[in-house]
Amino acid sequence: MFSNSLIELDRAHLVHPVASYRGHEQQGVRVLASAKGATVTDAQGRQLVDGFAGLWCVNAGYGHDSIVEAATRQMRELPYATAYFGLGSEPAIRLAAELAERAPGDLDHVYFTLGGSDAVDSTIRFIRYYWIARGQPQRDQFISIEQGYHGSSTVGAGLTALPNFHAGFGIPFEWQHKIPSPYPYRNPAGEDPQAIIAASLAALKEKVEAIGADRVAAFYAEPIQGSGGVIVPPKGWMKAMRNLCRDYGILFVADEVITGFGRTGPLFACTEDDIVPDFMTTAKGLTSGYVPMGAVFMADHVYQVIADGAGASAVGHGYTYSAHPVSAAVGLEVLKLYEGGLLENGVRAGARLMAGLESLKAHPLVGDVRGRGMLAAIELVTDKAAKTPLSADAAPARRIFDRAWNNGLIIRAFANGVLGYAPPLCCSDADIDAIIERTAKTLDQTLEDPDVRRTVRG
């Protein structure tokens, strides 16, 4: 009764992100009611292992009382403080300092946003401002990567390179350019890491030369392409791309909205990649999804140019909720939890997750297994030699998501038959084993579908 009325209210009033509105009206919402650790419970009382940490964000896991207490304390003392007019609050100042201390290199300055999309959007504004302040206003062209995701703001969605985010919205803009993804499983250069790196460097050079080296403002890359299908570039790829951008004098933005805060192991994937970007965007794990917050890390050399360029004038970029004290208090507590054992547990659980997924490689539907830490994917195919994707008619996103759900597992099922995994870092061995067992069951059931069975070779 309760749940049915919620379904009707949702159908009538709640517009869902990235959904077929008509499809959703038909399907109806699935209401989540509570969660603890890596387990969520729906309104019917069904328990599921959350193999995707919400939307790759609840890195700490659900139900940490210390996070709830930190937020409650801050709400009682000071629920809001603007950072406009030279005002501030202790948690936001402390969080900025703690983050700067841990960030790679000279990423010493932190601008807080509400999430990842407005973090990316803010970098575009800062970068334009930077080049104008440096007397090079013609540097107004931006390059990103096919299958990349950089959020859903009006301009940021044009850096995103997923067709769904463009169709019907009149983007990308003509100043937003793309180069091919390094995608090792399907790279025309083959799977050899050095060949993939060489191909990406050549593509970036060609693009920069075509645009005009003095026109390019910035290049955006995710250390691992998340929403494009958990595409893991070869080791050394980020560093090679970063160095090429430095050679050209192009600003390099590492979008760590997914990879930040322990998702791949360390606090920031950039440290593993041994690079210092000019900007780093983060969100999600920053507050572990308990409250909204994102953060733009800005290199000192960039900050100084913007500060000198503005002089006594205000840099006209800000949000009412920039540096929100409750979000910052949560961020500080979450950081404590990461460093108090969660990062370590994530590394251990990540190794178990990868080993478990590797063990599924012999399954007739599994073409590729990839990942780093607690960020992984398997790519389903119907012909391993030809790497033939599941037919779109098989609607793998809906079918496999629903089937996994019925088996007590939440995963990300992409439309092209890639299954994404990003469990909370708090996962126990039993949680990871449940993810693997329930995936195996889901794959076996899918293999028995007559339309899939018919197309499988080998």
Ligand SMILES: Cc1ncc(COP(=O)(O)O)c(C=O)c1O
């Ligand atoms: C790499 C990357 N950048 C930006 C975003 C946008 O973040 P948000 O959804 O918090 O606006 C995401 C979201 O998944 C992301 O994965």
